[in-house]
Amino acid sequence: MNTINKTDAVAGILFILIGLAFGAQSLGMELGTSLRMGPGYFPLVLAGILILLGGCILASSFKSIDEEMTAHAWRGMMFILPAPIFFGLTVRGLGFVPSIFFTTLIAALASLKMKPLAALLLSVGVTIFCTLVFSYALGLPFRRFGPWLSFLGM
Amino acid sequence: MDLISNLTLGFATAGTPENLLFCLIGVILGTLIGVLPGIGATATIAMLLPITFQLEPVSSLIMLAGIYYGAQYGGSTTAILINMPGESSSAVTAIDGYQMARKGKAGTALAVAALGSFFAGTVATLLVAIFAPPLTIIALKFGAAEYFSLMLLGLVSAIALAHGSILKALAMVVLGLLLGMVGTDIYTGTPRFTFGITAYADGLNFVALAVGVFGIAEILKNLEGDQDRSVLTTKLGSLWPSRLDLRRMVAPMLRGTALGSALGILPGGGAILASFASYTVEKRLSKTPEEFGHGAIEGVAGPESANNAGAQTSFIPLLTLGIPANPVMALMVGAMIIQGVVPGPNVAAEQPALFWGIIASMWIGNLMLIVLNLPLIGLWVKLLKVPYHILFPVIMAFCSIGVYSVNVNVYDLYAVAGFGLMGYVLMKLRCEPAPLLLGFVLGPMLEENLRRAMILGRGDPTTFLTRPISATLLVMTLIVLVVVLLPQVRKKRAEVFSESD
Incomplete structure (x- = not known):
């Protein structure tokens, strides 16, 4: 019963990693306040959302059926x-x-x-x-x- | 009357021999590339975009509009003849169109698609001409908060465009937004995510992203199997629909046009939504619903009209607000900006010739399609028989030259390879590229308006809720999000999409 949808799992992990990469870089920039947002503010928020969505995709991969992947080019x-x-x-x-x-x-x-x-x-x-x-x-x-x-x- | 004088100006602009020629070239090229299997309108436009950069802004946008209609028609042709829709919007056409082709009525199906598109295009062009100017007046009342909320609505609606998982579509939108952040920060001048490469300080090249994610990723996917595709071998059949066929297609065509015109205005994939809605409506209204899926002419006429009407009216948010409603419009924004035209409410007032010229050229493009393509269908069918392994090296050469010619920047070519790989990997992971592209284009605008709205609202986030237009838009965003996530709708969506596969 407990099969893992590998496509979804990989996609979820990939989104989390990309989110972490952008997030880490954003922290290196000035964040500012919500009144005067710095260059890092909005990207950091987006990176957070991406990590969250990646987490949801990863979590949902445990409950669904596995799909066959086509050949790689x-x-x-x-x-x-x-x-x-x-x-x-x-x-x-x-x-x-x-x-x-x-x-x-x-x-x-x-x-x-x-x-x-x-x-x-x-x-x-x-x-x-x-x-x-x-x-x-x-x-x-x-x-x-x-x-x-x-x-x-x- | 204003409308008539405006339209006269438009036709005078679009009707010069030079612009007619560019429109014609655009339609031919668009059909030529669009008819290649697996390459949809977005990929076609992305590849041909650089060719238009050498022209005057008006001619360039007219040619682009021609490419757009040609590509769309090319997509319908492959959908009908080999059941390979290049884009999700022609996926619906493939359901009954391909069945008609198998019954030896391919010619009729193609003619019905062309006639339906032309009729819908004519009506929708008129609607754009009537409604765009008053909407620009409303648009001038839009402040930063309204723009932000409207773009949010557009981005959330974009997930209706995607085939598969809603979560993945949302993630792709966010990834697109993040990629849009690359480059110099507009307020402080700080370089962001450029890895110290000064060539990326102006941001990632939009054409490189579009060509990579749509064009190159698509080629890689087609190379997976490296096998021949089956081209329809049966005869095309008679082109002209019979009297009975014509009678059967009138009502679906009218309904499809109405549906498409209304849904096309919505940001985020109105055209595709319209073609699915039209198919569902026709199936429900039909006296013989069992014919659907087995070559019902209504199933081609309705969705094709809806699709084309939606494609046309999706110019309204672009021309009035500068907000692209779908990936194709996103490409149009990119082209306009490269031409030095800032899309938005000021275009109509400041450059009436350009504004009305584009509207007139929409209709001319549609007319050319029908005059040109019906007799040329035989030629397009021959083109379908050219083996893929001869086509894609040519496409790669054009892509490379095209991307390089935008800015004469070799880093854009490295970016194309990177985006091609990224697009392919994401495609393998069943993540669709369309929401990503939309996010990429809207990203910088979204951030700029958010920051401006927060400064104007003195750092109080309730500014988005206390302004009535902005609040309405946010409520609509929430409704879209809830509706898409509703279990029944999710099931229905899955059904509709699986039917088209």
Whole structure:
């Protein structure tokens, strides 16, 4: 009878931890009075509410039935999340064109169905399209080829 | 008459060839992305938002409105054709729409959805034009205490939007509020929760949050199975509804429009509430309730009209009070602020061309949808057949460029990855992202008005109760909270949502 709903339990604990993190940081700031609230006042109240709600969710997880969790997208996380980070790290140095090419390529690797050649072709296509649309047509102020490639004479 | 001269100004603004073109591009792009399975209106707008930043404020907001209608229609298309509603508001459409499609009446279902939406959109646009100006006058009487109470009402109503647990939805609202606190404190200039990164001193980027939590989290979820989805293989069937179909859809359409217009004004997910309410009403009024769930045309016409009417009238609180009624409107606020327009009662007085231009463009956007999309349905169906593993790298490239182009700040790209992960984890834990986004947008406004109200009230918290408008709003908040938590309503809610799954 006493099964634990793991989804709810984890959610509850997560909310409590986030609440504690925000709360601890708020205490480091000036709290002020309720007449003149300092920067820490409102966040501290919110953190308290979040901890309370997290506690309620955790408590309710003991009374409900467990649910099956779907598969985790490990491969997806491994390639999708680094894509924008890579773009951020290289868009200034490498420039827009090579940076968006590799960003698309990295993202394309997230699916097992993508064959290497298809991924390459797709990335080339996306790069040409994006360069035409964003750089030439919309005129976004990006350097097409950055300083890291200056040795190539571009 | 004021109304006519105002509407003339609006149509003159929205009707310039340039703005018509942007509206058209918006509708096409919106439908294009919105028709992708699993991507709803909110995610679509979040992804396309950065494209509009290069334009003039009026054109940009008109294009956004176009994207919005396109995305909504795209969502209904996937709901009908492959039973995959991108957003909870088109979940109701999927119940009977998909059944109609399985019976070979997909074309009719799509046409009924489009016609119902257009009719509702026309009526609701007129309502916005009539009621927005007088409401701005009331809005000018709002002080800090009233704003605080109204936002509280909006946030609490937002939990009606969420599918699952009410506690989790509340927690997501609070988490959103906390994330909204990141950045420099407006009164003292103290940096808060920035981890010493000066790039976050202006607060977390709203577009980064929206794209991460909606767009990227959604992609990750779709990659879980990494399997093909089944696209409807049967024929679309005839597009044009038969005379009998038309006769059957009139009454539900009218009722849906009325319900949607009324509920859409409520802050916090009026449109979705309206489509569920309309479905329930139609089922109850129908002489053949057993047909519902098996392809009843009333079950498509009513909720689609209600949904669209609600979507339209939810512009009223945005344009008059500057308070977004749902996540899409929250995105609109974000876009307006980036364009240097502060949403609120002053917009109508100070920028009449912008104000009336947006209202007129709502109707134009709806018209374009029906002219454009009915003939193009075949094309959208083909698009549904493009394999997902080709689509998502393209989406990722657009997201990266889009987020970066907002502020040309690379930290926003790191934030996108972080929010994507956060959104995915929360989604796995069955916490819906919509209340979080609403909390994030309202957070800074909520705090500012709370602090101002307390200073004006000399530190006396009863100021919220002694001011009549504020007290009324707080009582309404309490009623909403009690109603949602009532055991019968909870059971009913669970039933409605499970029916749509």
